[in-house]
Amino acid sequence: MxxxxxxxxxxxxxxxxxxxxxxxxxxxxxxxxxxxxxxxxxxxxxxxIDPETVHRLSIQMAKHGFVPRMKSIDDPILHTTVWNHEFKNPIGLAAGFDKNGEAIDGLTKFGFGFIEIGTITPKPQPGNEKPRVFRLTEDRAVINRYGFNNDGYEAVRARLIDYRQHSDTNKNKK
CATH class of the missing domain: 1.10.287 (Helix Hairpins)
Structure with missing residues (x-):
């Protein structure tokens, strides 16, 4: 007892x-x-905490909007147009951080001018065996050997369609 x-x-x-x-x-x-x-x-x-766990936690926090708010608005001089696409600034998030397009809204609020998601494969796959993310403490960096772990084309496509519909709806409300 x-x-x-x-x-x-x-x-x-x-x-x-x-x-x-x-x-x-x-x-x-x-x-x-x-x-x-x-x-x-x-x-x-x-x-x-294990770096891969921290990465997952970061995605979940961004997905639910727990990201620092940008304190300033991008100066119009930073607005950039590339191949008929307008960006509020030329600083983007490269592929690999949000592999499955789960946290686009939160990452956009973080201030990125654009966000690249992926790598996406036709079918879901687990990627390399763990451990696959390693800290370089002295360099304040990480080595990423995830492989192409992702939810697959269909799941990510559905997420992107849902994001686009919700962001278009929110724009119309303003």
Whole structure:
């Protein structure tokens, strides 16, 4: 039998208040995009976690909008047109980060002028065996040997169609 620990109601309330306060603090810093919070708290904490897990967590956070808000609007001088496509700035996210097009909306809010997704293959595939992502701590970098793990063409295509329909709907509301 496991012994029960009895905690007074005041101590329990204080504990709940501290937890709630912590969530408010973290949420506010994420919402307002505190660079110092990311640099001093988030990034050092994430270095204790397997890099592939951190990558998945990053995609999920961006998917649900937990990304720093851009504090400034791109200067019109940065607007770029390439092959009849207009971009608010010329800085893009290369393929490989959001392999399955799961977090396009969140990554766009992060400030990228464009986002490249993939690599996408005709059928879903698991990619290389784990471990396949390695930290180079001294260089503040990672080596990515994922392979072409992805959900496959049909799943990603459906996600992109859904994203386009929702983004067009939101544009019409403005």
């Amino acid at each position: 496991v012994p029960r620990i009895i905690i007074s109601p005041r101590l329990r309330s204080a504990f709940k208040a501290c937890i709630a306060g912590g969530f408010v603090f973290v949420g506010a810093n994420i919402y307002f995009g505190s660079e110092r919070f990311y640099e001093d708290i988030i990034m050092p904490t994430l270095r204790f």
